Amino acid sequence: MKKRGILIFDIGTSGVKACLFDMAGAVTSSCIAEYPTNYGSGGEVEQNPDDWVASVIKASSQIMKEQEDVFVECIGFSGQMMGLVCIDRDGRAIRPSLIHSDQRSKEEDKIVTRKMDPIDLYRITGHYPSPASPLQKLMWLKRNEPQNYAMTEKVINAKDYVALKLTGTVVTDHSDASFTNMYDIHQRTWSKELCSIGEIDEDKLPDIVDSATVIGTVCADMAKNLGVSSGTPVVIGAGDGPCSSVGCGASAIGKTYNYIGSSSWIVSILKEPAVDPQGRVENGIHPAGNVYHSGGTTQTAGSAIQKMVDILYGGDFQAFENDALKSSLGANSLQFLPYLNGERVPFWDDDIRGTITGISLHTTKADLARAVMEGVALNLKLIMDIMRQHSPVQNVSIFGGVTRSDGFCQILTDCFGLPVVRLANTENITSLGAMVIAGVGIGAYDDYLVAEKMVTVERAFTPNEVLTSFYEEKAKCLEDAYNAIKCYYEQRIF
Structure with a gap:
């Protein structure tokens, strides 16, 4: 048979x-x-x-x-x-x-x-x-x-x-x-x-x-x-983002996850759409039909990291990560704005581009590597802060190619100030979501909650309160840096 x-x-x-x-x-x-x-x-x-x-x-x-x-x-x-x-x-x-x-x-x-x-x-x-x-x-x-x-x-x-x-x-x-x-x-x-x-x-x-x-x-x-x-x-079936929601077990109200691939999005499952005064939270229909898939997307997350890995380390991510973790907290005062192709959330700016501020005669390649990791994580923190205005986030599931890096995951956890769990088999989560949707369609499963039994946690990360306080201030510096330089990119003539 x-x-x-x-x-x-x-x-x-x-x-x-x-x-x-x-x-x-x-x-x-x-x-x-x-x-x-x-x-x-x-x-x-x-x-x-x-x-x-x-x-x-x-x-x-x-x-x-x-x-x-x-x-x-x-x-x-x-x-x-x-x-x-x-x-x-x-x-x-x-x-x-x-x-x-x-x-x-x-x-x-x-x-x-x-x-x-x-x-x-x-x-x-x-x-x-x-x-x-x-x-x-x-x-x-x-x-x-x-x-x-x-x-x-x-x-x-x-x-x-x-x-x-x-x-x-x-x-x-x-x-x-x-x-x-x-x-x-x-x-x-x-x-x-x-x-x-x-x-x-x-x-x-x-x-x-x-x-x-x-x-x-x-x-x-x-x-x-x-x-x-x-x-x-x-x-x-459904679009890839909503399928990811199902596949990572986020079908019940209150669940929050962060996918980090070339781009990245943070999504919470809500009973009603989150109406943000500045339009920063995007709302879509969850495949379950009775809840909303609400979140914010950044244009370049993993792709920003990969570009800098290619430029600085010839594509060797392990060397990049090892160096980044050798640099001091705050990357020796460097700030990386990870907007290599404009930005959606938190700023809605098609003109902005990637920028590094604070380079000095003492800057090292390791500092640049850490600044890139921190910049991507801090930008995601800004999105998470927006989401927390609309949903009482208690913990976060993460998955996607960038999350294979333990170093990045810990930096992200400290930026969020929330418990974070990394899901296993992240390369198949979107397809798993589509599979559960199809299974519901033919009556093989009663509802989408069955996906929660199909996903497993690979590792849990706990935030360091001292580092969370530090990154709270550095995130404000990231916003200040963006506001200071955005007019330059709006007016550029090259």
Whole structure:
């Protein structure tokens, strides 16, 4: 008799990660298939949606060849968010996708903010207006590629496109819809007001379903390509951030976690959206449907560290970490502002860039290394302080590539002044969340809380009160440094 499993595709920024899970939440096989990203000089960042599909087929066929004794109960998805995939009436991609990091829509963002106060938009959508948002991207398409706009039957996201190719069904889920700047998070539907402001045809937006919805079954041709049975149920799943919430066990009100990869976000699960006076807390729909996924995202966390590792240590992270821990507390008075690609939270500033202050004749390479670690951790502390205004945070779960560093984790813990636990198997947490969502969709699990039994704590970190007090003052210095230099980047002419 064959074993039972759930097959998950995480449509990421650099490639598809396919994971086959057993019903207890363990990964029995995984495979990554990469695809290219195309960059332009005007902030363009694009991918070919059909590359996602080809990579899904490649990864799935490889796994299923190795796991012939497994019966796939269903297929589920996680995916990159805030993209724009334009499909025609036959479900074909009209042009390459504008992915989440595409920043070409700055003029459209100005149009939106001229028509509506950003805070008023934030109160409707849960998100501050941004050139990265699908609303602004769709406005750009209409203004710059009117023929493609006219041909567009629906606009969807990455996971939705792959699901369409498997099933023939065109939908998105509430978690992805709630990150578009076109969705009313209170009414949980598309916002007619925002569509009107953007002069967007609402009928180009897809139907919205719950994350655990079975949207159809795998068609015969695609089943053969994937190596699964024809008629296998397909669950639409959720965006990668909300999937991470489920996968790390954050589905109940009051849970807080910090993902630290190339970017980083701190999320609390709330009963109602957190309305921040400055629009710094982004609110989305949690896959569970009855709670909100509320948090703040910094643009460059792990990517800022990796850039400095590459520059200073030729890519040797261990040497970087060893040196950083040799430097004194406070990095010999250096301050690193980790804003290598603008910033979202805590400052909402597209112009700001990375900066190091305080370099002297006594500065060492070790000081620079520690300043980078502290700068990233202090910026996350500023976000955590904002979240604590909206949720009584008691402890924090952390995961992501940067958290493999014990040194960084302790610095972060001291900055937060909160107990921190590092989760095990962090590379699969997003996929685990998608797996639990899919399992709920087919009735294998009662609810999302089952994920709490599937994740394990690898190590706990305790804050040092003296160091927490020190970092409290240094975080204020980081804010002061930002306020002092921001006008320079606004006015730069190079």
